[in-house]
Amino acid sequence: MAKAERTLETRERILSAACEVIAEVGFEKIRMRMVAEHAGVSTALLHYHFETREKLFAEAMTHSFAQTGTELERDADSVPASVTLARIIHSMLPTDPELRQDWKLWQELWVRALRDKSAHHLTVDLYDQLHTWVAEALRRGIGTGEFADCDIDATSTLILALCDGFGIRLMLEDPRVTLDAAQAAIWQVIAGTLGTPPAFPDI
Structure with missing residues (x-):
């Protein structure tokens, strides 16, 4: 080597x-x-x-984020935009042990971002990347006629906010919120805007 x-x-x-x-x-x-x-x-x-451990933490967050991005980009162009968007939503929730670990890192970053300027900038940058992933899926779906025309930025922001909210409840193992219920609720909120069936797509 x-x-x-x-x-x-x-x-x-x-x-x-x-x-x-x-x-x-x-x-x-x-x-x-x-x-x-x-x-x-x-x-x-x-x-x-x-x-420093601060630099290590920032690199670790970026590394974890990149791993998720690589998975999302795989065969994204060969499946319907609704499937790509559903996969993004699924990946932004603590749906398996690896993503639960990622969520713990996010929660650490949120706390640090409130007090540390560099952590705040990193958080904003990572959210920008998440926003881009969602927006690109929406844009592709609108372009192919699979989705109705919509405000891409506003819809992307809404999806991220819904994933954050449900993700926290799932991390806390709130008995009122299950993964299936969270995914279904998120999709039902956006289905009307996108003009798609209300059922969460099979991914």
Whole structure:
């Protein structure tokens, strides 16, 4: 393996470990040594790649986000826009263990963003990317005639807000909210605007 490949593999291992440790103990309790041990690297090597835990946290969030984006982009152009949009909504809820971990990272980021300017900027940037994913699915559906014409920005913002609200309730394991009910409710809210059947699509 070439040096560049080894370096990239090490960074990936560190970032995956950081996501797991931050989700487990929270940012305030995390120590660089904990991440190094979890990743199987020395603390010195960890500091070589990430000078501070703040930089590590930001990179870990971006890494986690990119993994979700890669999954969403796979075969997106070969399925109906309604399926793509349903997959996006599904991925923005804590629907499996990996996405529950991502949600824990988001919740850590929300708290930090209230007090830390760099975390605030990162949060806004990540929401911009989420907004873009949703907007592109809506735009494609409108272009093919699958969706009715609508205010793309307003509808994208509404979808993100609904996912955030239901996602928090799901993370808290609120007995009044199930995953199926959350997805169905979100879709019913937007179905009239998009001119689609009210049932959540089979993804």
